[in-house]
Amino acid sequence: MASRSNSRSSGVLLSILAFAATAVLGYLGTGLHPLWYVTWFVPLPVYMLAPRVSVNRAFWVAFLAMAVANLNTWSYDRVVTPLAITIAILILPALLFALVTLAFRRFAVRGELLRAAFSAPALTVALEYLSEFKSPHSTFGNPAYTQMNFLPVLQIVSIAGIWAIGFLLPLLPAAFAVVLTPGSTLKSQSRVAVATCAIFVLVMGFGFYRLHSDRLAPRVKVGLIVSDAVATPHPRGKDTLALVQAYASQIPALAAQGAEVIVLPEKIGRIQGADLLAADSIFEQTARENHVTILVNFEHQPNLHEARLYSPAGALEATYEKHHLLPRFESHLLPGTGRVVVQRPSGKWGIEICKDMDFSLLSRQYALDGAGLMLVPAWDFVDDGWLHGRMAILRGVESGFSIARSVKQGILTLTDDRGRVLAEKGSWEASSTPPFTILVGTIPVRNEPTFYARTGDWFAWLDIVLVFLLFIPASRSQGPNPGM
Numbered sequence: 001m002a003s004r005s006n007s008r009s010s011g012v013l014l015s016i017l018a019f020a021a022t023a024v025l026g027y028l029g030t031g032l033h034p035l036w037y038v039t040w041f042v043p044l045p046v047y048m049l050a051p052r053v054s055v056n057r058a059f060w061v062a063f064l065a066m067a068v069a070n071l072n073t074w075s076y077d078r079v080v081t082p083l084a085i086t087i088a089i090l091i092l093p094a095l096l097f098a099l100v101t102l103a104f105r106r107f108a109v110r111g112e113l114l115r116a117a118f119s120a121p122a123l124t125v126a127l128e129y130l131s132e133f134k135s136p137h138s139t140f141g142n143p144a145y146t147q148m149n150f151l152p153v154l155q156i157v158s159i160a161g162i163w164a165i166g167f168l169l170p171l172l173p174a175a176f177a178v179v180l181t182p183g184s185t186l187k188s189q190s191r192v193a194v195a196t197c198a199i200f201v202l203v204m205g206f207g208f209y210r211l212h213s214d215r216l217a218p219r220v221k222v223g224l225i226v227s228d229a230v231a232t233p234h235p236r237g238k239d240t241l242a243l244v245q246a247y248a249s250q251i252p253a254l255a256a257q258g259a260e261v262i263v264l265p266e267k268i269g270r271i272q273g274a275d276l277l278a279a280d281s282i283f284e285q286t287a288r289e290n291h292v293t294i295l296v297n298f299e300h301q302p303n304l305h306e307a308r309l310y311s312p313a314g315a316l317e318a319t320y321e322k323h324h325l326l327p328r329f330e331s332h333l334l335p336g337t338g339r340v341v342v343q344r345p346s347g348k349w350g351i352e353i354c355k356d357m358d359f360s361l362l363s364r365q366y367a368l369d370g371a372g373l374m375l376v377p378a379w380d381f382v383d384d385g386w387l388h389g390r391m392a393i394l395r396g397v398e399s400g401f402s403i404a405r406s407v408k409q410g411i412l413t414l415t416d417d418r419g420r421v422l423a424e425k426g427s428w429e430a431s432s433t434p435p436f437t438i439l440v441g442t443i444p445v446r447n448e449p450t451f452y453a454r455t456g457d458w459f460a461w462l463d464i465v466l467v468f469l470l471f472i473p474a475s476r477s478q479g480p481n482p483g484m
Helices: 002-029 042-051 056-082 083-109 112-131 141-149 162-179 186-209 237-255 275-292 354-358 360-369 385-399 449-453 458-470
Strands: 219-226 261-264 291-301 304-311 316-321 341-344 348-350 371-379 402-408 411-416 421-425 437-444
Touching: 002 042, 002 056, 002 354, 042 056, 042 083, 042 162, 042 385, 056 083, 083 402, 112 162, 112 186, 112 316, 112 458, 141 162, 141 348, 162 186, 162 237, 162 291, 219 237, 219 360, 219 402, 237 261, 237 275, 237 291, 237 402, 261 371, 275 291, 291 371, 348 354, 348 360, 354 371, 354 385, 354 402, 360 371, 360 437, 371 385, 385 402, 385 411, 402 437, 411 437, 421 437
Parallel strands: 219 261, 261 291, 348 371, 371 402
Antiparallel strands: 219 437, 291 304, 304 316, 341 348, 402 411, 411 421
């Protein structure tokens, strides 16, 4: 009787510790400002607990721990989404994590350690892919973006997309947990350890190789210029023209520093009719006098979200309409369908606008069009500046091109096709020409369409197949006692 009471108390204590550890690790290792090295350990406490407790306890510990961890984006989500969506963002990922934990537990308690170790990452990727497949926010919040500062691992997305990182993140803690499962044999432990180590050796080896194998490419000097100090977030009429004049007045200084192309941020104002013609005239003249290319983005009333590219010859060379509009904020606008690629001596340049970079398909198409540099006007929400900017950077690694991203309320970046940040500056940082923030830097124009750009989300579909194979009924082996 005393032994049973002690065992129950021990189980409760382990459950509390696992809940607290996973909640804290998840809070720090996910969200808008994740600590990438923490992310690798987020599920470990729950995975270690699951085979030692009942199904119900394993489910609730996993669910509650991840729900608490997801509170790290609550205040941000309340700004950009309705309350119902905010609650869904809190609950649904926690539910999926709990279901993955139960699948992991099922195999672990049966002694099928290899299945246990691989069921967690395969099911995680399958559920993430299916839940994000038609989402208007695409893969925003996907755990793969936590690894943007871990460049050797990041390179695997050039083969398999973000789904490869989504697989690796739960694989390591799942493998570690099953090796320590009570009653497991040395032979089964060795199989899991060898398989896991082999995968990570291959991934890291490829990552280091790719980081040191990029070929020389033509380079171009890019100028990014933004101003967060605007009286109204969406100026109109004379206010927009005044802002156009203010931006144009800064361009000669950037041209004097050698900038060949200058990118302004997303939606510097709302404009129409004669005001649009006046803005065109100002930028055409500025481009011609300074021998630069200028990219400007307006909300072109009544319903277009349009980037306008002015050539060094002083002409409106191309227009591009944003494909992926932000729900609530841009629902009144018409989405674009075309792509724009312009030829320059350094190579081909393409254009996307802000949220377009959340979606991998459009970037893959640009890579196959031959674009070696993407020019991206953007507008973030301050708090998501790091995460949303890094999402864009990952598109360049996935598909094989450099990115110049000029953003209000975010982080201006110049990055190459390996995910290296060549230059960056917060839009709020002091500048020698207030209220403008300016970033000038040199960037390679290198088009290397990757395996992922050519094949798409094959790895996600492979994980879906793997889930079905893992759950095909197999002969039960004698596993450890599932515990309390």
